[in-house]
Amino acid sequence: MADKEKDIVVCRCEEVTLGEIREWIAKGYDTFDELKRVLRVGMGPCQGRGCREIILREISKMTGTPYAEIPQGTIRPPAKPIKIGSLAEGGDR
Amino acid sequence: MTWKNTADYVIIGGGVQGCALAYNLAKMGAKDVVVLEKDTISSGSTGRCGAGIRAQWGTEMNCRIGMDCLSKFENLTEELGMDVGLNQCGYLMVAYRESEFETLKESMKLQNRLGINTRVVTKEEAYSICPGLNAEDAVGFTFHDKDGHADPFLTTFAYQEAGKRLGVTFHKFTEVTGIKVENGKIAGVSTTKGDIAAPVVVNCAGGFSQHVAKMAGLELPNFSERHEIIITEPVEFGVCPPMLMSFTGNYYIQQRPHGSIIGGCSPEGHPEDYKYGNSWQFLEKMAKTIHKLLPRTKGIRIVRQWSGLYNMTPDRQPILGEAEDIKGFFLSVGFSGHGFMFGPTTGELMAQLILGKELSIPIDMLHYRRFATGELINEPAVV
Numbered sequence: 001m002a003d004k005e006k007d008i009v010v011c012r013c014e015e016v017t018l019g020e021i022r023e024w025i026a027k028g029y030d031t032f033d034e035l036k037r038v039l040r041v042g043m044g045p046c047q048g049r050g051c052r053e054i055i056l057r058e059i060s061k062m063t064g065t066p067y068a069e070i071p072q073g074t075i076r077p078p079a080k081p082i083k084i085g086s087l088a089e090g091g092d093r
Numbered sequence: 094m095t096w097k098n099t100a101d102y103v104i105i106g107g108g109v110q111g112c113a114l115a116y117n118l119a120k121m122g123a124k125d126v127v128v129l130e131k132d133t134i135s136s137g138s139t140g141r142c143g144a145g146i147r148a149q150w151g152t153e154m155n156c157r158i159g160m161d162c163l164s165k166f167e168n169l170t171e172e173l174g175m176d177v178g179l180n181q182c183g184y185l186m187v188a189y190r191e192s193e194f195e196t197l198k199e200s201m202k203l204q205n206r207l208g209i210n211t212r213v214v215t216k217e218e219a220y221s222i223c224p225g226l227n228a229e230d231a232v233g234f235t236f237h238d239k240d241g242h243a244d245p246f247l248t249t250f251a252y253q254e255a256g257k258r259l260g261v262t263f264h265k266f267t268e269v270t271g272i273k274v275e276n277g278k279i280a281g282v283s284t285t286k287g288d289i290a291a292p293v294v295v296n297c298a299g300g301f302s303q304h305v306a307k308m309a310g311l312e313l314p315n316f317s318e319r320h321e322i323i324i325t326e327p328v329e330f331g332v333c334p335p336m337l338m339s340f341t342g343n344y345y346i347q348q349r350p351h352g353s354i355i356g357g358c359s360p361e362g363h364p365e366d367y368k369y370g371n372s373w374q375f376l377e378k379m380a381k382t383i384h385k386l387l388p389r390t391k392g393i394r395i396v397r398q399w400s401g402l403y404n405m406t407p408d409r410q411p412i413l414g415e416a417e418d419i420k421g422f423f424l425s426v427g428f429s430g431h432g433f434m435f436g437p438t439t440g441e442l443m444a445q446l447i448l449g450k451e452l453s454i455p456i457d458m459l460h461y462r463r464f465a466t467g468e469l470i471n472e473p474a475v476v
Contacts, residue, residue, distance in 0.1 A: 027254075029250075031133055034133050037135055037140060037246035038246060043396075045326050047396065076398060077376075078395065081394035081395060082376075082380075082394060082395050083394050084392075084394070087380030087381075087384075088380045088385075
């Protein structure tokens with residue numbers, strides 16, 4: 001069971017597995033932003049919409065810190081990916 | 094993590110400077126090294142930087158450090174036991190004014206004399222180095238093929254992991270609130286987690302280094318600027334093969350091996366600023382710059398923008414050394430936008446200085462006393 005869980009892809013944008021996330025939490029990378037920096041979780045086109053909550057729950061389980069007390073990590077603009085061409089050509093209108 | 098209220102060496106700041114220094118101190122035999130980081134490792138200027146590494150500098154000091162850091166980066170993955178994401182794609186410098194091209198060529202002469210094989214390339218060569226480039230308005234280019242970029246997060250974490258294996262302690266979410274000086278000597282630090290008595294304290298606090306220096310009663314002439322930056326979704330590698338950089342064009346653009354394109358520029362007027370924030374004006378300006386230079390990027394999406402602090406000195410070269418009237422207080426600050434790339438070298442140099450070893454590159458001239466004596470050599474090559 002545990003072995004199967006290991007291969008579950010948690011961050012689909014960057015193809016990061018639960019096993020990798022657990023490995024780095026165990027090394028002390030127990031905030032979303034540290035995991036983001038080391039594994040790229042949440043850096044893809046969805047910007048963490050798919051994986052953030054799963055990862056925060058995993059941190060909570062492994063560290064014993066209540067879910068509500070774990071920083072949710074930085075959410076950066078833009079809210080949705082924007083094409084370079086749209087920004088470059090649309091700016092003056 | 095258990096708290097110990099004494100240490101031999103306390104390092105303030107968990108960016109590349111602090112982590113590389115901690116690793117090098119431990120590697121040279123120092124015991125009881127502690128790194129204090131107010132947020133998380135690599136959360137400040139290092140983790141927010143444009144990731145570039147180059148030897149194309151305009152002062153001899155920066156050229157020597159730049160050249161040494163390139164060779165260190167070449168061996169870093171092996172030395173630290175973790176991939177640091179090095180990509181030596183070369184820096185293509187683009188000049189849009191004759192005077193700028195002359196400065197690049199002057200710098201190139203200096204670089205060549207020091208063994209850095211920068212060369213002038215024609216527009217045709219520039220277009221073959223970077224297919225798809227549109228630089229019709231440029232007047233000249235220089236290129237150094239050993240320059241490139243690495244992953245600032247992985248590099249800093251690699252130092253942290255290697256440091257931990259050698260016994261270094263890292264405390265995150267631990268902010269230094271005071272520095273104790275007794276009879277002209279460092280006595281220790283106060284933090285949000287407790288006090289630590291230590292005979293050596295090193296300021297590696299990046300964008301906030303002058304605030305930290307002030308805690309010890311030392312006024313430094315550096316200040317911070319906020320620089321903004323964007324990154325795109327990952328696309329097929331080869332959209333922007335080299336690092337494109339221009340001083341009058343005010344940009345640097347590169348593509349990480351992973352496929353994302355990163356682009357940034359300097360803020361207009363270079364105001365002093367200590368906040369991280371983002372503006373739509375920058376997003377639009379940077380999109381226009383990338384679109385003009387690499388028209389084929391128009392369908393590529395920007396996924397994220399952020400900002401970070403450049404810790405600027407009056408001559409845009411770092412401040413390295415021990416404080417004059419505070420024995421045991423060392424400074425590794427003021428990197429003026431190139432702290433990440435210099436980290437592997439300055440981390441080693443500072444460890445040599447602190448442990449009283451022979452320095453592999455003399456750094457006397459980087460002491461802050463140069464600002465009082467007026468011995469400044471201005472670095473022209475900063476974006």
